[in-house]
Amino acid sequence: MTKTNRPRFNPEFKVECAQLVLDQGYSVREAAEAMNVGKSTLDKWVRKLKAERGGELTTGKPITEEQREIAELKKQVKRLEMEKDILKKAFSSLDVRQHERFALVRKLKGARSIKDLCKVFQVHRSSYHYWSSRKKNIKPEKIKQLAEVRRIHGLSNGSAGARTIATISSTEGLPMSRYVASKRMKELKLVSCQMPAHRYKKTGNEHLAIPNTLNREFTVDRPNQAWCGDVTYVWTGKRWSYLAVVLDLYARQVVGWTMSHSPDSELTTKALRLAFEARGRPKGLMFHSDQGCHYTSLKFRQTLWRLQIRQSMSRRGNCWDNAPMERFFRSFKTEWMPSTGYQSFTEARPEVSRYIIDYYSRYRPHTFNGGLTPAEAEARYKLAS
Numbered sequence: 001m002t003k004t005n006r007p008r009f010n011p012e013f014k015v016e017c018a019q020l021v022l023d024q025g026y027s028v029r030e031a032a033e034a035m036n037v038g039k040s041t042l043d044k045w046v047r048k049l050k051a052e053r054g055g056e057l058t059t060g061k062p063i064t065e066e067q068r069e070i071a072e073l074k075k076q077v078k079r080l081e082m083e084k085d086i087l088k089k090a091f092s093s094l095d096v097r098q099h100e101r102f103a104l105v106r107k108l109k110g111a112r113s114i115k116d117l118c119k120v121f122q123v124h125r126s127s128y129h130y131w132s133s134r135k136k137n138i139k140p141e142k143i144k145q146l147a148e149v150r151r152i153h154g155l156s157n158g159s160a161g162a163r164t165i166a167t168i169s170s171t172e173g174l175p176m177s178r179y180v181a182s183k184r185m186k187e188l189k190l191v192s193c194q195m196p197a198h199r200y201k202k203t204g205n206e207h208l209a210i211p212n213t214l215n216r217e218f219t220v221d222r223p224n225q226a227w228c229g230d231v232t233y234v235w236t237g238k239r240w241s242y243l244a245v246v247l248d249l250y251a252r253q254v255v256g257w258t259m260s261h262s263p264d265s266e267l268t269t270k271a272l273r274l275a276f277e278a279r280g281r282p283k284g285l286m287f288h289s290d291q292g293c294h295y296t297s298l299k300f301r302q303t304l305w306r307l308q309i310r311q312s313m314s315r316r317g318n319c320w321d322n323a324p325m326e327r328f329f330r331s332f333k334t335e336w337m338p339s340t341g342y343q344s345f346t347e348a349r350p351e352v353s354r355y356i357i358d359y360y361s362r363y364r365p366h367t368f369n370g371g372l373t374p375a376e377a378e379a380r381y382k383l384a385s
Contacts, residue, residue, distance in 0.1 A: 009037070011063040017042055018049035018063075098123065102131045142184075148174050149184040161192035210296070213312035214288040218324055222385075223250040223378055224282035229271065229289045230325035231263050232333075235341025236348045243352060244271040244294075246287075247324055248279075251377035252368050254328075254356045255279050259349055265297035272300075276307055288312040290322050331360075 020031040021042070032042040045063065052064045062068050096104075101121040105128055108117055118125045152165045162182035169176040185191070220226045226249045233240045242263040246256035256275025260267040272287070287309050289295040295313070304311050314321030336355045342348035361375045369377040 011061070011065075011068065014045045014063045015049060018045040021046045022050060098127075099131065102128050106132060144174060145169075145176060145180065145184050146188060148172075148176070149181060149190070150188055153185070153188075153190050210311050210313040212315055212321060213286060213310065214321075216321060216323070218249055220249050223248055223253070223381065224279055224285055225250060226286045226288065227255065227275065228322055228325050229268065229287065229295070230322060230329065231268065231292065231294060232329045233263075234259070234337065234348055234352070237342065237344040241345055241348060242267060244268050245325065245328065245356075246271050246275040247328060248378075249324060250381070251372075251374040252324060252328070252366050253361060253374035253378055257352070257356055259345070259352065261345070263292075263294055265294045265299045268294045269300050269303050272303060272307075272309075276309075281307075283308070286310045286312055288314070288322065289325075290314045290319075291316050331364075335364075 017031060017035045017037060020026045020034070021028055026034070028043050028046065029039055032039040035042070048058050048060075048063060051058050052062060052067045058067075062071050101123050104121055105114060105117045105123065114125060114128065118128055148169050149165055152168050162178045162185055165185070166176045166178040166181040169181070214226060214228075217226075227246050228249060229244065229246045231242055231244045234243055235241075239261065241259055241261055243259050244257060244263075244267045245254055247253070248255045255278055256271045256273075258267060258271045258274060260270075268289075276282075285308075287304060289312075291313050294300065301311065319326050332352075332355060336351070336359070342351065362373055364373060365371045366374060366377070372380070
């Protein structure tokens with residue numbers, strides 16, 4: 001049995017039909033036949049229009065423009081009342097103390113009346129006026145603390161935090177807890193600015209013993225001609241873990257990877273050996289990486305020598321020399337890895353494996369391959385050769 005669709009009429013049409021009866025003297029039957037609507041339907045429209053003209057509230061959606069505007073205004077008022085109630089409950093849940101409410105009233109009194117602000121923040125006007133006109137007592141102890149905090153902070157070149165300031169102050173004869181020191185720092189708008197760690201200048205110099213042989217030639221003719229590698233960090237619950245990846249530049253296929261709690265040469269060597277065995281021990285291969293110590297170490301370079309792989313290195317501080325790897329890690333962290341990391345190493349490892357082996361290799365289209373996945377691009381190369 002097929003379901004029949006009931007005809008739908010807009011409010012303007014309903015009003016026009018009802019006006020034929022109320023304003024032009026037609027009977028309900030005559031108007032219904034002329035407008036091709038049901039008699040009972042038109043009769044309902046007539047009664048509704050008559051009631052709305054008389055200012056009565058009717059059920060259902062109104063048909064006159066005035067009543068529609070009133071309904072819309074009521075809807076907006078209801079929404080505003082709901083938002084006000086939500087904000088009121090949210091403000092109450094913050095446990096804002098009375099003196100903080102008074103401070104908010106004083107801050108906003110230029111834009112709104114004190115009466116309205118006191119009503120919104122649920123404080124008495126008399127209490128606010130008493131609070132704002134009270135005498136501010138000078139506390140010598142607080143002045144000493146402020147002066148001492150400022151002095152010690154300046155003495156440390158802006159690097160001392162509340163704990164350090166409290167310790168120095170107490171040692172020099174003015175007892176102060178770190179909580180008091182923190183409060184005084186906030187009042188003085190001081191922050192702890194630790195000296196930044198040493199950073200190497202971006203000189204762009206090549207490694208003394210390993211040249212940049214690849215020289216950004218990221219497009220190669222065949223698989224197993226040039227690989228690149230890098231290491232990134234992944235948060236795993238309570239500590240950082242490290243992911244080492246080896247990428248074949250031909251189709252941007254990941255050929256080897258491993259994870260560890262230490263970013264050392266053991267990690268990078270394992271990833272390289274796994275890739276070398278998985279690809280059938282290819283000959284005439286080049287491996288490119290940055291100048292990280294896990295790639296310049298004796299152990300890693302000896303592994304390359306035993307496997308007869310030429311080594312190439314980026315210039316110092318130049319991430320563009322290893323752009324394919326940087327792009328891979330960016331895709332992994334923005335497309336797959338949760339923004340807060342993983343709960344544990346046990347959770348992270350299978351998820352990384354699922355991204356690399358399954359999603360990235362088999363399903364994710366790669367722009368470099370013309371929209372093909374890395375696995376499909378390599379499969380087509382094998383068929384063509």
